[in-house]
Amino acid sequence: MRIAGAALNQIPIDWEHNLRNIRIAIEMAKETGVELLCLPELCLTGYGCEDLFLSDWMPEAALAHLQQVRQWTEGICVMVGLPVRLHKRTYNTAAVLRNGEILGFAAKQFLANDGIHYETRFFTPWLAGETTTVELKGEQWPLGDLLFEHNGVRFGFEICEDAWHPDDVRPASRLVGKVDLIVNPSASHFAMSKTDVRYQLVMKASRTFNCTYLYANLLGNEAGRVIYDGEILVARNGHLLLRNQLLSFKEVDLEWIDVNFDAELAPAADIVPLTEPDEYKELNQAMSLGLFDYMRKSRTRGFVLSLSGGADSCFCAVGVAEMVRLGVEELGAEEFKRRSGCFPAAAETVVQQEGAGGKAAQVVAEEDAVAPAALSTNQELVSHLLTCAYQGTVNSSDDTFNSAKELADSIGARFHNWEIDEEVAGYVGKIQTALQRDLTWKTDDLALQNIQARVRAPAIWLLANVQNALLITTSNRSEASVGYCTMDGDTAGSISPIAGVDKDFVKKWLRWAETELGYAALRHVNALQPTAELRPLEEKQTDERDLMPYTLLNRIERLAFYDRRSPSKVLAALETEDTGFDHEELKTFVRRFYTLWSRNQWKRERYAPSFHLDDYNVDPRSWLRFPILSGGFAEELAAL
Numbered sequence: 001m002r003i004a005g006a007a008l009n010q011i012p013i014d015w016e017h018n019l020r021n022i023r024i025a026i027e028m029a030k031e032t033g034v035e036l037l038c039l040p041e042l043c044l045t046g047y048g049c050e051d052l053f054l055s056d057w058m059p060e061a062a063l064a065h066l067q068q069v070r071q072w073t074e075g076i077c078v079m080v081g082l083p084v085r086l087h088k089r090t091y092n093t094a095a096v097l098r099n100g101e102i103l104g105f106a107a108k109q110f111l112a113n114d115g116i117h118y119e120t121r122f123f124t125p126w127l128a129g130e131t132t133t134v135e136l137k138g139e140q141w142p143l144g145d146l147l148f149e150h151n152g153v154r155f156g157f158e159i160c161e162d163a164w165h166p167d168d169v170r171p172a173s174r175l176v177g178k179v180d181l182i183v184n185p186s187a188s189h190f191a192m193s194k195t196d197v198r199y200q201l202v203m204k205a206s207r208t209f210n211c212t213y214l215y216a217n218l219l220g221n222e223a224g225r226v227i228y229d230g231e232i233l234v235a236r237n238g239h240l241l242l243r244n245q246l247l248s249f250k251e252v253d254l255e256w257i258d259v260n261f262d263a264e265l266a267p268a269a270d271i272v273p274l275t276e277p278d279e280y281k282e283l284n285q286a287m288s289l290g291l292f293d294y295m296r297k298s299r300t301r302g303f304v305l306s307l308s309g310g311a312d313s314c315f316c317a318v319g320v321a322e323m324v325r326l327g328v329e330e331l332g333a334e335e336f337k338r339r340s341g342c343f344p345a346a347a348e349t350v351v352q353q354e355g356a357g358g359k360a361a362q363v364v365a366e367e368d369a370v371a372p373a374a375l376s377t378n379q380e381l382v383s384h385l386l387t388c389a390y391q392g393t394v395n396s397s398d399d400t401f402n403s404a405k406e407l408a409d410s411i412g413a414r415f416h417n418w419e420i421d422e423e424v425a426g427y428v429g430k431i432q433t434a435l436q437r438d439l440t441w442k443t444d445d446l447a448l449q450n451i452q453a454r455v456r457a458p459a460i461w462l463l464a465n466v467q468n469a470l471l472i473t474t475s476n477r478s479e480a481s482v483g484y485c486t487m488d489g490d491t492a493g494s495i496s497p498i499a500g501v502d503k504d505f506v507k508k509w510l511r512w513a514e515t516e517l518g519y520a521a522l523r524h525v526n527a528l529q530p531t532a533e534l535r536p537l538e539e540k541q542t543d544e545r546d547l548m549p550y551t552l553l554n555r556i557e558r559l560a561f562y563d564r565r566s567p568s569k570v571l572a573a574l575e576t577e578d579t580g581f582d583h584e585e586l587k588t589f590v591r592r593f594y595t596l597w598s599r600n601q602w603k604r605e606r607y608a609p610s611f612h613l614d615d616y617n618v619d620p621r622s623w624l625r626f627p628i629l630s631g632g633f634a635e636e637l638a639a640l
């Protein structure tokens, strides 16, 4: 039997878009002779519909829209994920459709409730062995723990998290011997190195439960923060039959394989491991797709970035350039432009060719329209999609200016340079007059730093507004942990692409991007020490002098909030490690970390939406919740 999985790039409650992708996948499958097709978890509504799952109307609308899918299923068996609401409870289900009929709804038994997942808020888990009935307009269908059969192949379900539970309790343990095939529609978020975990799950399940295992994940940045890699896996008795290219820019990625269910296949003695994932490359692909989807789904026209020439903003600039490079590489320039929605129709633009001795004249109907024909290279596309500005002060150095300018030029970004000292002096002067005293570095250090960061915000926002672009804010996870940023200053922005990764990783990634991706202009930033450049230059401010070494900060953060240890346990763990610091120094750093962490929860609550990229993040809207007001670990830190 030819079986297939299709990864779909969906949008919450965008019925037209989601149904179009579902239809395309089914038509592609039919054209290819596929008999059974698995689509991802909740692909009809989108996985990230949040509290809409708790309404009556949304699941009802999903069931109504499912009726449209029926007509496309002549001659094929298709699984479509959707919520079903019964007696004020919502179930996460996969409908099985064939020849215009709905055969039933398999319901998820184990809900994902860790890390970024909060499914128990929205859904009720289904009980093993139970079934009920769904009704609509006089028709009835079974829902629950169901078995199906198609052309002689018996199959059952695990829906995403169902597969992440121990072998003796997961649904597969009850399907073994009763089915030939287990189908797993998933919405499994991207995190660096996670693909190996998923691969092992699927391979081992197919061997342990003596079956063929078909797995299909969602694709792309569906709803803003979470990115799906569109993984499709088929394994049989521990042998890999199919694994696709991850993080595609396509809307629909259909992958199929022929399985001879009649032939015996001896279980694999060993599960062949995947080659170790390259996290720098993985992050690059995930961020590129994340940015592309965010841009087009928010219907904005590119990005604006305050480019300091430092590590964080350079990372973001390269991120946009890589979005273009990878997108064009996969889709081609024309399709990339069309899908981005950022390139006005050619008809709007009139380009007059250079006359004899005259200058080229451009008559452009829309202010930022660029003749599509001229935009053939990646640099030209970047020039359309990314505008950068260096906003210097007396505390800025030539090093950072050169770094910013050279990088922007090399990737083709539009680059502006202006100074903000006048505005800073204006605000400082007003407050000095109001208070009738001078503000000095001795008495008002933080305030004088923050006003510079804040004064950069209005102009760069104005530029973003004028261009209907997303303003990128550049915070990383390490800064977010300790609030090393000025609220409404350098945190101002609409999207925060790297807030999920730590500063040490940012620095290493930039060195990789210089050598492996060939961004030679990064040699400047790769030679610089991270600095806010907010104090007078002679003070030689660096982040690590203000805070602590980033590697240590990251380690404390991980021990405290990934491993969830107490301050004393964090300190004890550090003392067993080769940190290069003695007991008293470590105590100072641990105290500083927890104090800054607690004081700055309100900042983390106010960050622009950020992507989940690492195995954890500190965003209260996704991975890590913490009170805004708290005792700040006072007793625990005093006891150290």
Ligand SMILES: Nc1ncnc2c1ncn2[C@@H]1O[C@H](COP(=O)(O)OP(=O)(O)OC[C@H]2O[C@@H]([n+]3cccc(C(=O)O)c3)[C@H](O)[C@@H]2O)[C@@H](O)[C@H]1O
Binding pocket: 446, 449, 450, 453, 483, 484, 485, 486, 487, 489, 490, 531, 532, 533, 534, 543, 546, 599, 602, 628, 629
């Ligand atoms: N619980 C709470 N809920 C709500 N608001 C709270 C609050 N606690 C304090 N606040 C408010 O927080 C304000 C202070 O916060 P904020 O104004 O952001 O500033 P603040 O956190 O005091 O200082 C910013 C820090 O970030 C560093 N920085 C800034 C900019 C860029 C960079 C860089 O690396 O490039 C580094 C800078 O060196 C400094 O150490 C207070 O005036 C108060 O209004």
Ligand SMILES: Nc1ncnc2c1ncn2[C@@H]1O[C@H](COP(=O)(O)OP(=O)(O)OP(=O)(O)O)[C@@H](O)[C@H]1O
Binding pocket: 305, 306, 307, 308, 309, 310, 311, 312, 313, 314, 389, 390, 391, 392, 393, 396, 400, 456, 474, 490, 529, 530, 531, 532, 533, 543
């Ligand atoms: N001179 C500047 N021109 C434009 N933007 C700036 C300037 N200085 C700071 N910014 C903005 O403030 C952000 C925060 O500064 P921060 O120092 O944390 O990051 P960075 O300069 O990119 O990296 P690093 O910390 O490694 O120097 C910058 O990423 C940038 O967006």
Ligand SMILES: NC(=O)CC[C@H](N)C(=O)O
Binding pocket: 041, 111, 112, 117, 159, 160, 161, 162, 164, 186, 187, 188, 189
């Ligand atoms: N949608 C889900 O059930 C996802 C949960 C699963 N543990 C994962 O991370 O892939």
